[in-house]
Amino acid sequence: MLEGLRGKVVVLEAFQMLCLGCVSHGLPQASRVHATFSADQVAVVGLHAVFEHHAAMTPVALGAFLHEYRIAFPVGVDRPGTRGPIPQTMEAYVMRGTPTLVLIDASGRIRHQHFGQVSDLVLGAQIADLVHEAQSSTQALMQARDTVLGCGPEGCALPA
Template identity: 45%
Template structure:
């Protein structure tokens, strides 16, 4: 992101969820870093590179509080990529993390979440910080080492207590947060 302007991630628009007992929202996941990856069943780069990378991320970061979310973002071959086909795909590729079907709107070939995030195609990924801000946005597959480092940095960021008040009232502003004055320092 340019400057120090944090851009909050827009909310997901999902018509159906897999691998989770209840729908997920980015607002509900505040306090945890989120790795959001988008894919299509018939995308060669997704099958050959992105899905295996997501499987590695699932294994490597299994003990952390990273939330991995897949979004099946269909912008072509709609009839071939139904939820029934997706369910079989998730089973065959053994993806364990939650996967949502990007919401389609009549009159648009580009699904809602894809438009909201400004994604250019699949595979794409977005790393979201504990505060809900977009930390990194990528089109295509990044090198494992670079992506792992980005995720590790997001995980190492302190989990801040989230309140329903204004951050300005808590000593935060101008892109930074000031610690309260020390009392009784040794």
């Protein structure tokens, strides 16, 4: 799923339905990010990571939860762990619990990870830095391409 978002900054919010910090802070913050930043530049994705209370965390319950809390961004469900109760993505990303917010740059590298609460101001600045970095990188690639193709302000030179 994340491979299809290459070129965008990805905000990944790992949560559980029964996690008070997720419901009161993590998911509302992810919703604010989703509403604030352009979808062309920033993708917000939820990750329902179940590592406790498995009987209560059914797909039907998750669907009702997402509807009730008006979560407008896509949410995936983490796969169960293979070596214990920690789900696979949580383990791979070395998450300590929920809520965890992960910022992935436009190249697909994890750049920041916040366990628990992070202020909106800090998060907004980190996202803006990554968006600016992605734009600068794209502009540099376009300039290099134009140089190789012989393009300038007047247009591109046609081959003889």
